[in-house]
Amino acid sequence: MKAIAGVLSVLALAASMPVQAQVKIGVIASATGPTAFVGIPQKNTIALLPKKAGDLSIEYISYDDASDPTQSVQLTKKLLSENKIDALIGPSGSPNAMGVQQFLTEAQTPMLAPVGTTAIVQPMDDKKRWTFRTHPSDDVISEGLIAAMTKRGVKTIGFIGRNDPYGENWYKTFAPMAQKAGIQIVANERYNRQDTSVTAQALKLIAAKPDGIMVAGVAADAALPHTQLVDSGYKGIIYHTHGAASSDFIKIGGKKVEGALVVGPLLLVLDEIADSVPMKKVASEYVSAYEKQFGSKPPIFGAGTYDAGLLLTHVIPEAAKKGKPGTPEFRAALRDALENTKDLVASQGVINMTAQDHSGFDHRGRVLMTVKDGKFALLKE
Numbered sequence: 382m383k384a385i386a387g388v389l390s391v392l393a394l395a396a397s398m399p400v401q402a403q404v405k406i407g408v409i410a411s412a413t414g415p416t417a418f419v420g421i422p423q424k425n426t427i428a429l430l431p432k433k434a435g436d437l438s439i440e441y442i443s444y445d446d447a448s449d450p451t452q453s454v455q456l457t458k459k460l461l462s463e464n465k466i467d468a469l470i471g472p473s474g475s476p477n478a479m480g481v482q483q484f485l486t487e488a489q490t491p492m493l494a495p496v497g498t499t500a501i502v503q504p505m506d507d508k509k510r511w512t513f514r515t516h517p518s519d520d521v522i523s524e525g526l527i528a529a530m531t532k533r534g535v536k537t538i539g540f541i542g543r544n545d546p547y548g549e550n551w552y553k554t555f556a557p558m559a560q561k562a563g564i565q566i567v568a569n570e571r572y573n574r575q576d577t578s579v580t581a582q583a584l585k586l587i588a589a590k591p592d593g594i595m596v597a598g599v600a601a602d603a604a605l606p607h608t609q610l611v612d613s614g615y616k617g618i619i620y621h622t623h624g625a626a627s628s629d630f631i632k633i634g635g636k637k638v639e640g641a642l643v644v645g646p647l648l649l650v651l652d653e654i655a656d657s658v659p660m661k662k663v664a665s666e667y668v669s670a671y672e673k674q675f676g677s678k679p680p681i682f683g684a685g686t687y688d689a690g691l692l693l694t695h696v697i698p699e700a701a702k703k704g705k706p707g708t709p710e711f712r713a714a715l716r717d718a719l720e721n722t723k724d725l726v727a728s729q730g731v732i733n734m735t736a737q738d739h740s741g742f743d744h745r746g747r748v749l750m751t752v753k754d755g756k757f758a759l760l761k762e
Contacts, residue, residue, distance in 0.1 A: 403437045404697055404706045407444075407460035409471035409481075410686070414448025415574070418600050418629055420473040422671075422683030423495060429670045430690035435698030437706065446472055453477040454484065461488045467706055468493065468715060470515075470689045473682075475501065475546045478512075486511045489709060491716045493692060495685025497599060497624055498546040499554065502739040509739070513719050515685040515692065517646065517729055517747060518740035519554040522623050525644035525747045526555070526595065527562050532762060533618065535593045537567045539586040541579070541606045542597030544571040551597035551622060567591050574602045583609045593617050599624035600680075604634035611637045618642055627680050631752055638752050642760070646729040647748045648681055653759040660746050663691070664728040681729075688727040695725055 408427055411420030427441050442464050446452040453472040460466045461484065468491040472478050475498040482501065485492040492512045494501050499519045502509050530538065538559060542548030548571060559566055568589035570582035583606065586594055596606045596619060603625035610619060619641050621630075626645030631638060647654050647661070651668060654661050667687050671679040679687075696718035704710025722741060725732040730746020749760045 404434065404439045405442060405464055405466045406439055406693060407442050407457075407464060407466035407469045407471075408686070409444050409446050409453055409456050409460075409469065409473070409477075411448040411473035411477070412445040414446075416448040416474045416477075418627075418680070419682040420445070420448065422680045423471070423473055423686040425671065425675050426667075426679065426683040426686040426690075428674060429667065429687065431694040434694040435701065437697055437701060439693075439697070441470075442466065446477060448474060448477070450474075450477045450480045453481050457481040457484050461485075461490060465707055466490065467712055468693060470686055470693075471495065479546065482512055483508060489716075490712050491719055493689035493719075495682065495689060498550045499740065500546055500550045505737050505739065510720075510736075511716055512739060513689075513692070513734070514740045515689040516681075516740070517623065517742035518738075519551055519622070520558070521740075521742055521744055521747060522644050523551075523555050523558050524744065525749060526620055526622070526642075527558055527564070529642055529644065529749050529762070530559075530564060530593060530620065531562055533593070535564055535618075537565050537589075537591045537593075538620075539568040539570075539589055539591035539594040540566050540597070541568075541570040541572060541582055541586060541594065543599065543602065544573050547599060547624065548597045555595065555597075572598075572602075572606060574599075576602075576605065579606050579609050580613065582606065583613045583615070586610065587613055587615050591617065593620055595620045595622075597622050597624065600627040600682075601629040601633040603627075604630050604638055607641060608634055608637040620644075623681065626750070626757070627682075628678075629680075631755060631757075634752075636755075639754075641752045643750045643752070643757065644747060645750065646681055646684060646746050647759075648679075648684055648728060649757045650748060650750060650759040654748075658745070659726050660728060660730055663726055667728045684728045688729055688732075691727050692719060692722060692725065692732065696722065 623645035700714035703714035734741040
């Protein structure tokens, strides 16, 4: 009887335990270190990701790489070899993500990268075909910037960008589009994220007498060129990429960034967006859930992780028809299903992936904003 009772006890305990997740998703976010301003909202967003996709439950296995590319590699290898993940969301920084890309490709495991640089998926090749970028691509944002410049009669522009893959890729994207629009780049400068002064670059930009200046920076560091251009006497319009669509940009820049023009996702100005816009409902759900759990609105960096979760939830049931989670067949089917995603409404726009475009966001999630009275405000044009 004791033996029977023991067996029943074990069975009862097993029944009370949660069912083991059938799909394993690794997440690497830089929740500490220099990139923490990006990684913290990404880490927080993990708690808001769907726990099921169809009949399959999802387990998220999360690590902090401390903004260190070497740790990103080590953690990626651990997730692949020990945790046997079916896909990876992350890492946070562009250099970190590009550093682990080859390992995901070799393991034939999809990576959903919530990073700034488009270089991680363009131009498409065999190394990049397992990677999907979960922020709008630079060319989509650049189109919005070019349109804003053209409307304001800009014929000459000064460019200053980060001296890293984000800034370099932005110049490669923007320069030919500007030329096609009849806008001449009359000055081209760089700065490092850790710099405390860019006065020399600012003076060179001003000396070129451009009609406008464009800054390709991220969050707080995007404010440095802007404020020093203002301090150096520049009076023209300063344009920014979606990297500056962050409260840290305004916090650091203060009154000096008033009037900045920023093209980015509608996440920051939801109250001014019409209910008929398809992604407003999804974006509002994300913002509301984040604010309820963490007491503040999410920076746009978290939206890349949120949309990665939406993408995976959308394609997992389809992939499960061709393979069991944890198998090469499932991972291959997951990659194929991601690449064939059509008309998926996410928080940053509508996603249509193709074999050549692994970002997939179109212009519908893009808005032109300005900084007014210490916050972002929608500009309707």
